[in-house]
Amino acid sequence: MIVRTTCLKCGQEQRINFGQVTFAEALAALNKIDVPGECPGGFHVELSGWSTLWQFGAALVLVYGAEAEQSAQVQGMLACAASYREQRKVVNRPEPELEVEAGRMAA
Numbered sequence: 233m234i235v236r237t238t239c240l241k242c243g244q245e246q247r248i249n250f251g252q253v254t255f256a257e258a259l260a261a262l263n264k265i266d267v268p269g270e271c272p273g274g275f276h277v278e279l280s281g282w283s284t285l286w287q288f289g290a291a292l293v294l295v296y297g298a299e300a301e302q303s304a305q306v307q308g309m310l311a312c313a314a315s316y317r318e319q320r321k322v323v324n325r326p327e328p329e330l331e332v333e334a335g336r337m338a339a
């Protein structure tokens with residue numbers, strides 16, 4: 233399953249392919265890419281990782297529903313993203329959404 237998410241800082245779209253992994257595996261994989269680096273196509277470097285800017289929390293809730301909502305780590309991610317939107321007055325960056333291909337949900 234693919235989620236399209238938008239970087240809260242630059243607005244660049246990022247695609248996260250969750251494949252068929254479980255929630256725990258997805259969380260572990262996201263933790264691995266939540267490291268300092270350059271936003272692909274966005275031309276800014278972050279030392280704090282991508283969990284907040286790429287809205288990992290909302291992406292996980294989209295894919296895993298209640299299982300993700302009940303996770304304390306996901307709740308923390310959601311709170312950080314909401315706080316970032318609030319503090320930076322980010323209003324025009326869409327929430328993550330499932331990628332739809334040919335009128336169907338991408339599997």
Ligand SMILES: [Zn+2]
Nearest residue numbers: 239242271274
């Ligand atoms: Zn960016």
